[in-house]
Amino acid sequence: MTNPLTNPHADPHSGTVTLPRKPSAAPVALPLAVGALVAVGLGVYGRLHTPTNFAIGLAGFSGTLTMKTWLTTAAFVLAIVQLVSALIMYGKLPGLVAPPWIGTLHRWSGRLAFLATIPVAFHCLYALGMSFDAPRVIVHSLTGCFFYGAFVAKMVSLPRRGLPGWALPLLGGLVFTGLVVLWLTSSLWFFTTFGFQF
Template structure:
């Protein structure tokens, strides 16, 4: 028999989801209101900012697949045991790879809406960081529905794939493979 205390508490999701929504909106508002500098911030080791962004996003994109495979393993869906630290560290590194990219996008370019691809990319970037905030805040909470982390993780994966498609893939197919 299931008691009231045994049931998942979807209300516990409210705080992480609200915080994530605030992060999304704050990034979008900042990106739109902050006058873009047009200045590329530190493309260390790269010829320009665009190749830096394309390659760092590609690294995060590859690690996103490691995240999916390791999550499936952790949830017993693969029949292969991948240590939990692989999931944690691939996620940390993927997130760290996105920081210089996001900083450059927000600081140098801002949220743009003139070109459909760039609008989608801008919105996906805001969505990615909002979902990331929600997932990080949901992780330590107990009693959440079982679908919470897979849904938030899937949202992160989908956002990162969309970001890669609208930036790195576009860069490599339009401009070429450059460093």
Template sequence: MAIVLPVLIGAAVAVALGVYGRMHDPRFFSVNIAGFSSPTAVKSWLATLAFVLALGQVGSALAMYGKLPGLVAPRWIGTAHVWSGRLAVLASIPVAVHCLYALGFQDYESRVLLHSLFGCFFYGAFVAKMLLLTRKGLPGWVLPVAGGLVFTGLTGLWLTSSLWFFQNNGLIF
């Protein structure tokens, strides 16, 4: 039950996001930051920042779990892991709000459908992982699997949005 309940809550969050995104009327407002050429550029760079920070999450987790041969994790790696995760989620929030509220759950082409699914999955997996972090006595594989699922969701999001944007528009700001 220590694993099942957080996973069920995460799944409920993922489904709720998808249902909300599908049922509400998109508002088509834009998130923009001075200095960027378009809202899509802002979203692409914020998502890229989140993805780079998530890569740091993977590296710091591997170091903490002793999976990098010949490397002893420095004392500060746990703090770096926590803060890089917080910053990654913080960078993703304006992107998610824009995508969910302004555009909704879209499925007009396979890339966009995958992006919508990855978005719902990412936040559901994130909620489940955060809830699992509060549980004591979990098997040692639980948190790495949960973190891997969160990273997989974010990677899918980045591949179906930012990478696609940069491939089609160049590295514009």
């Protein structure tokens, strides 16, 4: 007979052991499907849309390319804030106790990072479309679609109940990875090719 004092999952009346139920991966299926539809939809639009080669820029920049470079860099820096704040919230940085404001910092850095990408994505899709004429551009175009798909999947997952513990960290990691690749294939390329311009 199983000892209920040494096994917390033992039923003291019957002597049977009830194993804890593992969280199902099913709740993640819908967010992933929605994210995949967004990524594919953006790719199809970018490929079929006739580029205008013109989009509205933001004041304060010498051109659209510099605007995109610095907004992507701002999103990249905010994504690092997201990563560090998430590690603190999940207790993954030894010796650091999560302050009460860390959740607010995490949410707002994510919102601002996403907002910074909107003018960039609009210009890339509307003015340029999806291009496959160079390896860097191919990687950048496909990663842009992937980034928004992963972002939507994460946002759809947030209010869902019953998610396995790995779901949100994985989706957040995919969003972060997508943004890092976007920065490497755009802003870093610009800085190393043309220098620091505004």
